[in-house]
Amino acid sequence: MELRELNLSHNELVGPIPSSFQSMVGLISLDLSYNSLEGPIPESNFFQAAPLEWFTHNKGLCGQVHGLPLCHQSWSASKGDEEKQHKIIILGVPLIFGILFILFLISGICTLLYYKKKRSTVNDASEEFDGHFFSIWRVSDGKEAYKEIIRATENFDEKYQIGIGACSIVYKATLSSGVTLAIKKIQEEEVQLNEEAFRNEIQALTKIRHRNIVRFYGFCSTNKFNFLAYEYMERGCLGTNLRSEQGAVELDWIKRVNIVRDIAQALSYLHHDCHPSIVHRDITSNNILLDEEYKAYVADFGISRLLKPNSSHWSLLAGTYGYMAPELAYVMRVTEKCDVYSFGIVALEVIHGTHPGDLLSNLSLSMLVKDMLDSRLPLHNTDQVTTNQVLLVILIAMQCIDTVPQARPTMQEVSQRLSSPKYLPTSDNYSYQALTLNHLVNIV
Incomplete structure (x- = not known):
């Protein structure tokens, strides 16, 4: 009597696949899934009959060891099953690539979110400024001025606060040139309510020049920040x-x-x-x-x-x-x-x-x-x-x-x-x- 079908799945087997399978010439069905067996694959007609495209290279069985089929399939090498086996692989490969693509996409999104949060404030400023307007005296590149202010305040960290008003917070910003500015940032929840006040202040300050009126350097308006830049006063209010x-x-x-x-x-x-x-x-x-x-x-x-x-x-x-x-x-x-x-x-x-x-x-x-x-x-x-x-x-x-x-x-x-x-x-x-x-x- 020859052994024709053998099911050794779910037995927590470890080590190499036994070489004794080489002598089982009558074997047509084998299930070694859900174990921890490792290659190499025994040299026998039974194993050699399976196309290599069916197998992956991950450790473990259930279709996850080099030389073994998908874990829910106990395959046989008979020619009658060959067409069925090819259909399984034809459907399986696109599915695997689809899953891998989705996982890659999710991983990429998570990575972008992580680096968006952790990236330097200068790079953050570079992206946020695009498409918006900044005006500052004697500074030709408004985008660079914006980046400088974001860097100097570490994205408006509270440790740089020097004053709080009804709808704004004032920050101290020391630029790389050594110039220190007072940055009056409209609070985010108040931006829409105080849009008129923001425009009023810009309109007034761009019209006036006086030794006893605080010097106005510029303003920034983006979809995230509205702020004005003034000369810094050492003794405060x-x-x-x-x-x-x-x-x-x-x-x-x-x-x-x-x-x-x-x-x-x-x-x-x-x-x-x-x-x-x-x-x-x-x-x-x-x-x-x-x-x-x-x-x-x-x-x-x-x-x-x-x-x-x-x-x-x-x-x-x-x-x-x-x-x-x-x-x-x-x-x-x-x-x-x-x-x-x-x-x-x-x-x-x-x-x-x-x-x-x-x-x-x-x-x-x-x-x-x-x-x-x-x-x-x-x-x-x-x-x-x-x-x-x-x-x-x-x-x-x-x-x-x-x-x-x-x-x-x-x-x-x-x-x-x-x-x-x-x-x-x-x-x-x-x-x-x-x-x-x-x-x-x-x-x-």
């Missing part, structure tokens, strides 16, 4: 310095008077030297920046308005509470006098050290002027000239916050008075300690 104990002490009275004068000059330029005039509409201590020498710069023109001729200048309520002119609550008509009021509040804040809300709520002509001063910075030790200038700032600020817009001075008048201060004869009639607000406002 005025409000932060006033709120800091150390910063407030370093801001002596001479520096504070000069800061108020700088702001006045910037606003006078916007109102009287620009055509059409520009109203900032958001003059606050947080929108005044200081450089290394404590020189002040007006910043953030996101809600500024051009006062075009023959326009009503009606507007929705906009600005920062505590700094907005009171008439905006019921008139909502934008004029230069709105900025004048805001300037008066900031000027008082510079002198008082904090927002003057507590002063305004208890304001009376009998109030002592010394109670309006920053208690962290004594005035009685300063010279008469400086004291005179501080009192002048208070006097002008009180006129600027008049509830009647028409009674407020223009910023041109304010700038001229601060630049050429006249002597206030207060010391002739009143001691500094006894000087009241009534005495001050009645000085002509």
